[in-house]
Amino acid sequence: MKKIKSLDDLRQMKKNLEQGMNIREKSDTPESLIQIRVAMATCGIAAGARGVMNTLIERIEKDKIPAIVTQGGCMGYCYAEPTIEVKIPGKDPVVFGNVDTAVANQIVDKYILNGELIDGVIPTNYQTINEKK
């Protein structure tokens, strides 16, 4: 191990290290973040969900977007896999279908960063038990 010789060294080191911890920091305050859930059931994975998830995670890290990517189970939209659900704080969740890596980048650029919807939105017609009071 290398000695840390100054406060600047320490700060630089923190910067290099924090990336690995970001996911834990973010998950500590999930409500205030954009939550992206990638459907990762068998059909989702077969259609390429894992690649989509990786792309999203890399984009978020690169552009320092306050978002968190989680895995979800099957959402039932088998005809449109891979599907992802994006929930921006204060807004209703939006589900996108047929998301490949290119579409994933588009979603980040247009919807997440600029609030514009893109093609491929699946109208949500469900409520989850968490919302039902």
Place this chain on the structure above:
Amino acid sequence: MAQYKMHLLVCGGTGCRASQSDVIVKNLESSIKELGLSEEAQVVTTGCFGFCEKGPIVKVIPDNTFYTQVKPEDCEEIVREHVLKGRRVYRLLYEDPETQKHIEDSKHMGFYQKQLRIALRNCGFIDPENIDEYIARDGYAAIGNILAEMSPEQAIDIMKKSGLRGRGGGGFPTGIKWEIASKNKADQKYVVCNADEGDPGAFMDRSILEGDPHSVLEAMAICGYCIGASKGLIYIRAEYPLAIKRLQVAISQAREYGLLGDNILGTPFSFDVELKYGAGAFVCGEETALIHSMEGHRGEPTVKPPFPAEKGYLGKPTNVNNVETLANIPVIYLKGAEWFASIGTEKSKGTKVFALAGKINNVGLIEVPMGITLREVIYEIGGGIKGGKKFKAVQTGGPSGGCLTEKHLDTPIDFDNLLAAGSMMGSGGMIVMDEDDCMVSVAKFYLEFTVEESCGKCAPCRVGNKRLHEILEKICAGKGTEDDLEYLKNLSYVIKDTSLCGLGQTSPNPVLSTLEHFYDEYLAHVRERICIAGRCKALKLYTILPDKCTGCTACTRACPVGAITGEKRQPHVIDVDKCIRCGACYDKCKFTAIHVQ
């Protein structure tokens, strides 16, 4: 650090380890490897999550899924279902005792919702054996900033403004303590961390050292800079092997990075830490006794003054702080004194860690802002009383504290309110009692502890506590008189007033507070010879209900003293004078015909 998409945090505290959490780590890792997910998921051994009731705990990040009571054989399923396919393993989720619904993530658990974790901020969050994870969370940034920008006086001033008070029990303002030690001139001064956690039922210091040792080391270095000490000592009991191991790892990592040792971060300031082991005597939590023990002498207290700040370890000015106090310190410097002072009540700032134990659903470690009510702690965080029984009292402050009763449920908890209620903060043990607990026996239990732990140096504590214990035993044995109650009270005050150190000065508190709040129960013991809770064996009255007794003679054969007589198939009778109240008949009877009063 590599970029993982999923972190599986496994509790590596003493409690969860005892239930094989180390095997769980191995199994998770091998399952992850088998399924080719090594690039995606990381298994991290962390400190205590606090939810010890349902350990071992595995928490999955980023979705905060909180798996409880995980067994080594569950690991494969967790990896196959959750890591690979994103499906939670429902049967392992925490089940809300009230609604009986599975709770998907820790953010929705009542246990965590009211908590504010400052001292425990890294426990259950980072790997305590990896200094990099501590640095990633701004570790050692506080000492770095202080060394670069502040004089010791300025740093002490921040500590004073924060309003932090000692968490070991006394509640003395930390900033003032530092200021006194800094003003005493000497060629060598010492910073001592008191990790001699002795209260029965309290384990916050252990959990902090196991889960976040670096925050304690960093705080000691800060204190060293403030008071002008270059040496730190941690006095820790040898019966905390895991905490000792994690501290050793942390010290050697900090030394390798140059965060302990000479010229820290290129400044003239040097500071190093050494461990000193104690044999686990309660009295050694008292600072003068602690210092004597560290010097190799008997762990006996001496009269203060001189205070350790003037004449401490090896006769040099010494500043002693408790583990939890120290764990608060780095954050105070990072976030500011105003931030810390905005939490809590007027005279008690910040948070306090409590160890919940006893008849409560969620046994574990919690950290809450000062000023929270007992009701919130017991019913919302603690999940209420076990088995739906009735709340009777909660003992705070361990053997030095007292009982709080139903009428205190809505009192905001802080140092001063607890003292006013006849108890004390102590180190933060909270033992919850229900209607089945006999308060005389509770007082007796604590006295048994203090009699055992008294060092014997001064007579009031050595002899007085023994006498108190004898009287309590007499009352529990059904031989007490009303005069005894008066005697108990008087003797208690004498011990309090004349004992040398904090141990004796507080040891009668459990007696006094139970006498005050549960005088009826004492009276019932000595007047009617009844133990309302049915705890005191000698005060139990066993009778046979004639209409339920079938005359099977099972009890007759079970009775060791031949106190039960009766014809076959006829109701039997217990001879009260012969009966030794052992309860053998009660256990044997299949027809619930034995009645206990």
